[in-house]
Amino acid sequence: MNVILQNPELDLNExxxxxxxxxxxxxxxxxxxxxxxxxEKNA
Known part of the structure; x- marks a missing residue:
């Protein structure tokens, strides 16, 4: 998740x-x- 959100190729201005x-x-x-x-399955 962090890899995606911190991807420098992601243009956050979009x-x-x-x-x-x-x-x-x-x-x-x-x-x-x-x-x-x-x-839940083990309960």
Missing amino acids: PHRELLPIVRAVAADYLRKSAESPR
Whole structure:
């Protein structure tokens, strides 16, 4: 994730800059859910 967000080739002046917070939130939510899945299966 950090590699993508810190990619110097990424032009942060483009409109997609506004999507970064959304991408981060979705990625964090996905990682949280994927981390919870094994515990749910073992419960």
